[in-house]
Amino acid sequence: MAKGKGGGKAAKKAAEAEAARLAAEEECTKLDGERQKLEGEEQAKYEAEKAERQRVEAARLAMESERLHQENDSIAFFLGTRANALRAVHLKLKDDVEWRRYLACCPRPDPRLECQINGYLNTLQENPETELEFTLEHCDDNELVIGEAQELVLAAEHFGNGSKREKHLEYLSKIRSLTAAQIDRITAHILQRADEFQNAKGEVQVQAQVDAVKFGLWVNLAKNPRMKTIEIPELNFISELPKSLALASIAVRMLHVYYDELTARAQNEFMAVGGVFAVDLLALPPRRSKRGPFVRYLLALPPKKVKAWTLQQVTPLATHVSKLPYPIPPAGSDHSMAAASTTATAPPPMGITYPLPSHVLVLDTEPLVGWWDPETETWRTDGVSDVKYDDEAHTMSFQTIKLTSCALIMSRIKLLPYASWNLRPTTTSSSVLTIWPEHNPLPEPISIEVGEGWCKLQSPNKPCLQELLDNEMPPALLLRKLSDSGVHLLPENRDADFCGVIPKNDDVESKLSFDLALIAPAFMISSSKWNKEMEPEDCIFRVSEVTDYTRTEQRDCDKCFDKEKENVLTVLRKDKGCAFLPIKDQDPTMSKDLLRRITPPDDISWEAEALEPLYYAGSLSVLLKGKASESSLETVETASAAFTEALHHLIYTLRLFSFG
Template sequence: MADVEKGVASGSSPANEKKKLTKKKGKGKKKLTKKQKLAAAEETRKREELERETREREWMARADSECRAYERELRYQSEEKERREWEQEQIDKIETHVEQSKKEWHTRMNETSRWRKYIQGSQAINVHSESQINTWISVWIDQDNAALEETIQTCQEAEDIISELELLIEEHREGGEHEGDLLLLDRYRNNIYILRETQMMKIDRTTAVMIQKADEHASIKGEVLFQHQHSQIKYGLWVNVTKNPRIKRVDFSSIGLSTDVPKNLALTSVAIRMMHFAFDYLAHKSLSEYQAVGGILYMELLALPPPPKKVKGWTLRQITPLANNVSRLNYPPAVGIGVEVANMNGMTGAVGANLGWAPLRVVYALPSHVIIRDDVPVLGWWSKESNTWRTDGISEIEYDAPTKTIVFKTNHVTAIAVIIPRYFEFPISFWELKPLDRNEAVLTVTTASGRNVRIKVGEGYCRVFEPMELELYRLEQGKFTPIELLRALSSSGINILPDNNTAIQVKDHVTIKDPTLEKKLCKEISQMAGTFAFRWSRWNNMKEKRKIVFMAKEARESSHRQREGDTDEGWSHVLYQERSCTTVNTNEKSAKFSEDLVEGGKIHQHLYHCLQPANPYQPSIPSVAFTSTLQTLLLLLRLPSFSA
């Protein structure tokens, strides 16, 4: 109590005591001297100087690194420029040599072709010359009606010209983006149309003369029968001058065609003409999704002119329009007194529901090269109204495989053929090109139906390699141009030759590539096919039209290997574009496609240099006869576009 009172009396309190303690503590902190302040400032300056120097060194290091990187980039660009210029110089030399050699080779081939035609008795026509073709057609049209043998022979010569024009169309079709190419293609097609029409016109005029004077050719039994064959054309004509009801059948035995003659027809003034063209005579008109195989059979009824009269040793013939042309009749023909002559426009119609007129029973021996997939083939008749093949009105089809004989009944007298879906083999599911030798290679194409087509390519020729069916044996023995071989395969029933409508039919399954890019690739592959193998890649169809993906492999590693069990080992994936060609780091089993270059890979302008690093040997260009033939074959097939 005394202490408390003492504290109160002295005026002291806890708060005052705290202030005193604080003041005592503050008195313990010493102020910096001037010397100390100068030392601290110097230390700060040195630290800042060090930091500045460090920043400068880092900046200089970065600048030096960037400078070195820039210099490296300049050196790289310079080296790349030199490399590209060197590569281009090499390619220019190769192209110059190849083009010159190709020109000389084509000149030799044309001279050989003209000489072959000359010694065979055919007229040597330069199909590149519009004036020569026009002159040839004009002279042919103006010629008087010739004998049957001469007419058929000239029609075959016209067909040879058509085949050459079709080849030119196939060779030029990828250049259609240029106006000059379009005009040229139109000219070729127009010439084909004129030649086709002239063929039938000349056959009709010759037939008219034969019918007009049929009585002069009657046999002892009064039968008038003509039949003739030349190369790809068969012709048979029966003129019913006796109207004998006992005639049951007209048999053109030497050309493998025949038809039954119903009693009503045997009593009618008509002629029956049966012709077979080994080529697709109607291909240039067809809008159908079907195509003819084994050629075209023409079954026609023709009107007869008034019969001649014998007067005092003279034969009097009435001059009618039928003296120089034929009149095609419907089946059954319009029957009144004799036969009512149809219009001269040659229209062929379907049979009406006339009682007593049974369908015509026709026996037709198919060419030996035709492949029939099913037990019974599908037959179609040609509709002029729609320019398509139709199947109604043909019934009771029978087929004898050993003799390849078809028996059927028809209500239509017009063009008739075995037909198949035109795009049955599309899209292509796999392809591979392997060299056999420096100037020989084998192209394997697997179609949508699972059929393997193997084509051997040599110097100036193609042929079937190891035929799949006996029907193709002839294509193994001969030497054909690419278009000849592909058309022969198509005629046999294996169509792997795409046309303008193929892309429409398979658009949901393929990616149509840029034609210019595809054309460039075909050329470069053909130049490398002596040392490298090439193969389809599943990635190609997934890339847009300006990118093509395929596989390539050094030839010695891939020769004689089969597709079965083969792997990605040794194969490089090539990404091919308009101005670049690279090997990329991907394979067929990758989850997704990578456009990253392989280790050490570079971007090249030409396939030649793109593949060269993978090959320790300098690639050598095969002969121009081989490369030109292979290039044409690849251009016709367009494998990058029509492979799924």
């Protein structure tokens, strides 16, 4: 009985525990439901408040947008007047160009006219020259046409006319391809008649040059093992031959073109400077040996002469060249397999010496020579050694096992990013833009003077840049010539990763370039250190009104922005417009509140956060009303359209905000 009584108590306790557990679970479920209900109510309240904040902010932005639209309408008359003035300037420039071409009886096509370019291309294809000098003159004409077309490419890019830009680039590519074909054809023509070019010593060495091309060809008919050096003093070319080439029946073509059509495709950061120097090993046309069989290029005996006739086999090599790999593979072997085998044992290098064009400025203390790899589309330096630059003779010399397109190369970002820059007016129709690269290899900054439709280099003051220091030219042409000289200031988006920068939104940068050009006649403008920290949609800079044009020397401009007194204003540019920022470059950090005002969330409550939204104006000239004097604003409105447009083009092409 005691045992039964104890079992009943245990069962009772278990039942009570189970009831308590169920009651606790019920209470938890009830509490959880109440909690979920409260959370739902809180979430609904938050969503409602957020929607209300978004509605209020959207209404404010709509009112702001309407105001900005009205502001843009208020300056429409000024912009229309300026556009009319620009059309008159462009029409006069067009008439001047056409008149000069007419007076000069210029035989070259006008790159603006598609029919003339197509006719020019057809003529080049249908009438190949058989004289070396005439061929190179045609190649020189090609480069003159390309030079004019390149200006149009940059102008089309500047104005956002992508279709016109692509059309011009297509013509450039076709003309350059025809130049290469012309040079190959005349080379094949000479090789087919190599015997006619032998000198008294039995040597065949042909050379010619024009402004844009230097051509040297050596044909090894004698196979003289004592031949160690090819010297072409007329071109200042020197090639030190490995013994294997001195014993081979081949031709060596050395071709220096003062342009570079390869870097546009480069997948790495390098670019060619001073054009491209190509060393090609060429197969000789087949000739009949005394033993009977035809040998492709190992036997190069003279053609057979019968009375007044010269009998010579004609093959595709009569009009085309066959480039050989180095080292030259044995007869009958696969060229690609032979080229691959060179990785195990490197062949002896060929020594090359060639002069740089007189306009080239060598910026690297230890210059690099690279070769073009068409497979990876990169400039490479492996296989090139003992690179030397003779400053006095202005020549490059190097040893290479890569007999192909070579060049003095430098990084495209050598002068990028910009550490700082400023723009100062010297008169109401001229300014000077000065740039300090972050890693400047020059002893002075880069300064460009801008006038009514032209630009001119002020510094660096180097003899090789004398043409750019002395002559006024359009912005696109000046920057292109500077780049050709090794002072590369034509950054592209593909350079951004190598520089460690994020490019700015193109629409914002374009609008800002236009804004800055318009106010430049009456204001000094400078970069701001905060620009680099901003998002791609935000650009920051500084401005200061000019009241005395005798106080706009470089030292005055530097002093103004270094001290940052009250007359220096920091400005933010977004796509919708401009706003003043309450910050200086001297400030150590940018506050979180200011960052929130610059990039507010769409549900911000300005009142709750005790913040005031930034006040935007549709353009910089409108923003400055009330801050600048009436005389300065009048100077802006009456400034030369040709001057401000040249400045607009220069600022935009330099990409001052993406790379500075």
